[in-house]
Amino acid sequence: MSDLALFSRKPTMSVNGYRVVQSISVFVIALVVISPLFMLFIASLKDDRFQILADMGSFRAFWVDNPTLSNFREVGNFAGELAFGRYLGNSLFILGSTVSLGLVINSMAGFILAWGSLPGRAVILSLIIALYVIPQESIIMPLLIIVSRAGLSDTFTAQILPFVASPLYTFLFYQFFAQLPKELYEAASIDGASIFRTWWSIFMPLSLPALATVSILMGIETWNQYLWPILITQTDYARPISVAIATFFGQDSIYWDRAMAASVLMMIPILVFYLAFQRWFISSFVGSAVKG
Amino acid sequence: MGNRLLSTLVATTALMALATAADAKTVVRMMHQGDPGWVALYGKVAERFEAANPDVDIELIYAPHDAYNEKFSSAVMSKQLPDIIELDAPFLANYVWSGYLKPIKSYIDQDLLDDMTASNVAQGTYPIDKDLYAIGLTDSSVVLYGNKKYLEKIGARIPKSVDDAWTRAEFEDYLAKLAKVDGVKWPIDTFRGYGIKTEWVTYAYQPILNSFGCDLIDRTTWTATGTLDSQPCVDALTMMQTWVKNGWVVPMSSGTNQFYADGEPAALAWGGHWFYAEAAAKLKDDVVVMPLPKFGDKSASPDGTWIWAITTQSEHPDIAGKFLSFLLKDKDYRDFAVSQSAYPGLKSFAAQSPLYAEGGPMAVAFEQASKVAVPRPPHPAYPTITSAFMQAVDQIFNGEDAQKALTAAAEKIDEDIADNDGYPPFDGN
Numbered sequence: 001m002s003d004l005a006l007f008s009r010k011p012t013m014s015v016n017g018y019r020v021v022q023s024i025s026v027f028v029i030a031l032v033v034i035s036p037l038f039m040l041f042i043a044s045l046k047d048d049r050f051q052i053l054a055d056m057g058s059f060r061a062f063w064v065d066n067p068t069l070s071n072f073r074e075v076g077n078f079a080g081e082l083a084f085g086r087y088l089g090n091s092l093f094i095l096g097s098t099v100s101l102g103l104v105i106n107s108m109a110g111f112i113l114a115w116g117s118l119p120g121r122a123v124i125l126s127l128i129i130a131l132y133v134i135p136q137e138s139i140i141m142p143l144l145i146i147v148s149r150a151g152l153s154d155t156f157t158a159q160i161l162p163f164v165a166s167p168l169y170t171f172l173f174y175q176f177f178a179q180l181p182k183e184l185y186e187a188a189s190i191d192g193a194s195i196f197r198t199w200w201s202i203f204m205p206l207s208l209p210a211l212a213t214v215s216i217l218m219g220i221e222t223w224n225q226y227l228w229p230i231l232i233t234q235t236d237y238a239r240p241i242s243v244a245i246a247t248f249f250g251q252d253s254i255y256w257d258r259a260m261a262a263s264v265l266m267m268i269p270i271l272v273f274y275l276a277f278q279r280w281f282i283s284s285f286v287g288s289a290v291k292g
Numbered sequence: 293m294g295n296r297l298l299s300t301l302v303a304t305t306a307l308m309a310l311a312t313a314a315d316a317k318t319v320v321r322m323m324h325q326g327d328p329g330w331v332a333l334y335g336k337v338a339e340r341f342e343a344a345n346p347d348v349d350i351e352l353i354y355a356p357h358d359a360y361n362e363k364f365s366s367a368v369m370s371k372q373l374p375d376i377i378e379l380d381a382p383f384l385a386n387y388v389w390s391g392y393l394k395p396i397k398s399y400i401d402q403d404l405l406d407d408m409t410a411s412n413v414a415q416g417t418y419p420i421d422k423d424l425y426a427i428g429l430t431d432s433s434v435v436l437y438g439n440k441k442y443l444e445k446i447g448a449r450i451p452k453s454v455d456d457a458w459t460r461a462e463f464e465d466y467l468a469k470l471a472k473v474d475g476v477k478w479p480i481d482t483f484r485g486y487g488i489k490t491e492w493v494t495y496a497y498q499p500i501l502n503s504f505g506c507d508l509i510d511r512t513t514w515t516a517t518g519t520l521d522s523q524p525c526v527d528a529l530t531m532m533q534t535w536v537k538n539g540w541v542v543p544m545s546s547g548t549n550q551f552y553a554d555g556e557p558a559a560l561a562w563g564g565h566w567f568y569a570e571a572a573a574k575l576k577d578d579v580v581v582m583p584l585p586k587f588g589d590k591s592a593s594p595d596g597t598w599i600w601a602i603t604t605q606s607e608h609p610d611i612a613g614k615f616l617s618f619l620l621k622d623k624d625y626r627d628f629a630v631s632q633s634a635y636p637g638l639k640s641f642a643a644q645s646p647l648y649a650e651g652g653p654m655a656v657a658f659e660q661a662s663k664v665a666v667p668r669p670p671h672p673a674y675p676t677i678t679s680a681f682m683q684a685v686d687q688i689f690n691g692e693d694a695q696k697a698l699t700a701a702a703e704k705i706d707e708d709i710a711d712n713d714g715y716p717p718f719d720g721n
Contacts, residue, residue, distance in 0.1 A: 050573045053549035060554055078328065141369055148370035230359045231366040234321070235351065246356030250327025253566065253632070258328070 037267075038062060044071055044260040052256040071261035078244065082236050084262070087244040091223060092269060094159050094240055098222045099215050101164045106214065107207065109165070110173025111199045115185050125174065131167040137227075144231055158232045159240070163222065169214045176210035177203055212280030216273070223270045241266050317349040320611050321374035323367065325357045325598065329628060337622050341615055348611055358489075368392065375606035376616060379426065380491060381415035381596035382668040382678065388418040388425050389672035389715060393601045395423040399613020404620055404638070411661045412637035415596045419670045420717055428599035429620050429629055431637035433565050433657045433665070434496050435593075437551060438580040442559040445473050453656060454583045454591050454663050460531075463585040467540050470559040477557035480535070481542040481550050483564075484689065488682040494668060495594050496562060497532070497685060499584055502592035502666045504528040508677050509669050514709060514718050516677070516702035521695065528587065529685065529694040536689050551575075565635045565657050568647070583656050593660040595667055597635070635661075672715040676708040 043052045045067040055061045078084035152158040188198040226242045233239050248259035338350035355363035367373050387393050416426035446469040451457050470479035486492035506524040509516045535541050542550045542558050550558035552574035571579045602612045636642035648658040684701035688694050
């Protein structure tokens with residue numbers, strides 16, 4: 001074997017070794033991420049809630065001897081104020097409205113901050129960033145009083161309106177728009193496009209990665225809302241699925257069988273939502289990393 | 293033409309007003325928690341009540357168990373307290389002191405008031421005016437569950453009543469022996485898995501303090517320093533810390549199922565009455581129900597559960613009381629409570645609950661309630677008392693010095709009481 005051959009093989013082995021380590025790492029990380037979801041799905045197929053608990057903490061949690069859809073049927077016959085599907089519908093309506101309005105409002109704000117001739121733009125931007133660090137929990141009671149006094153208790157509006165404008169998403173849009181070439185804005189101005197037209201016809205079509213990122217983040221945040229809907233609603237009329245699922249976690253008993261089946265059902269729409277937008281979501285993250 | 297139109301308009305308006313008046317119903321709102329079975333049941337009882345009282349509309353407001361206190365606080369802040377609320381008994385003093393609840397006696401049927409067990413009366417009574425502010429169908433207790441298979445292996449004596457409960461020496465001897473039995477990973481589950489965000493720690497461990505001869509707070513002077521940090525309390529928590537250090541107690545991370553989980557790794561369980569249903573479902577006849585051990589001169593057990601009260605914001609307390617009486621007598625409500633192994637708080641309900649009747653598997657729990665139940669401190673500072681104590685227990689189980697942790701907890705409680713000027717008239721003024 002010549003020296004040249006040895007020299008040429010070494011890097012190949014090293015690359016192979018690296019790939020093996022990389023594959024194992026990815027497999028382990030995927031296993032850690034997927035195993036709770038798999039366990040959730042397996043548990044939803046077991047009809048004995050005590051057995052689900054008894055199996056937890058052992059490998060039996062990942063195995064079902066006699067799979068059944070009875071939990072899903074029981075969830076379908078949910079004995080709450082409303083049918084389970086209605087809670088799911090409520091959640092989808094709140095999600096759709098919040099994300100649609102949120103994309104419009106936050107992108108408008110981000111665009112004006114990036115390209116508009118707004119006096120005190122830097123100060124406003126600093127204030128928006130400062131607002132982002134305030135946790136939602138700390139303003140929940142004042143917000144509750146404001147929304148109640150506005151007569152919006154127990155409505156869908158109360159669950160949509162307060163979360164449409166967000167400092168985080170406005171800033172994300174601002175950052176994205178600010179990175180687009182100045183020539184785009186100037187060309188639109190020379191052609192006589194209004195600022196609204198420039199935003200809608202020029203910048204928005206170029207912003208799919210930002211729109212996808214905000215949609216996914218906002219969608220997950222909205223879908224997982226739990227405390228706010230409980231506080232602001234009195235009846236079940238406008239309550240989302242997260243509150244309905246909490247019914248299975250009672251004072252003395254936890255109905256793991258039905259809770260697991262309901263959680264699987266709750267997971268499906270947001271999973272579909274994520275899969276629909278993930279291509280742009282990932283490209284947005286990759287783009288941010290390169291530019292950053 | 294104009295007059296005719298005007299007459300028609302006036303007549304239509306008058307008819308509409310009459311129709312609206314005829315349709316107008318008295319709305320009574322009730323806030324509750326509970327799992328799907330209870331939620332469905334309240335709905336059905338409300339429907340039956342509405343059918344019997346067509347001029348009343350019962351509006352149910354459900355709040356999940358783990359977010360109930362937040363929901364209650366938000367209702368107070370937004371001035372939207374419903375007519376009827378369900379509340380956890382130890383919080384009653386705080387709610388009455390804050391002015392949220394009405395005395396309930398004049399609104400509830402007399403036969404129900406006469407039917408209440410002493411423990412039920414105690415959990416609904418405000419200690420200042422000795423008036424009744426809440427009533428419930430149920431109460432609660434904690435017992436010691438044992439796995440017969442393991443207890444027979446170590447030749448343990450099985451107590452049959454509160455009077456022959458295990459002593460501390462017996463109990464610790466059995467824990468040490470159980471630790472060496474094949475198949476036993478932990479001699480006891482004290483349900484640390486419930487965490488410190490629920491009432492469990494204070495509810496279930498206070499009897500250990502009481503049995504040692506101390507308490508969470510002095511119930512005469514309402515000061516914690518000198519009581520919660522006294523030597524008996526320090527000894528009690530040091531004893532529990534030793535169990536944890538010895539590896540005898542199921543850790544918090546292992547959940548609440550180790551008594552009956554695959555392989556039955558925990559031999560004993562310091563569990564609530566509700567635990568019987570799940571333990572018996574898995575272990576069948578191997579479940580032994582025993583009274584809590586007697587650590588000092590006396591036995592003690594906890595009581596108190598979720599009960600019903602009428603709020604001061606209610607504009608229709610009479611109808612609210614009428615509905616509560618209807619609910620507490622409802623046959624389906626009682627049948628469902630029996631199916632859930634609910635612990636009786638009414639004498640007539642006890643007679644309907646074979647589980648707790650003499651000779652029943654949980655009879656010892658009912659005996660405990662009548663002989664040695666100690667309620668949690670009925671004081672407006674209770675939210676602070678329970679939170680400070682739970683934090684101290686958590687620190688002690690994680691290795692903190694018991695004296696240091698309990699002293700800090702006692703100081704925190706006394707600070708809260710001082711900050712509220714002693715919560716008059718609890719300060720004697």
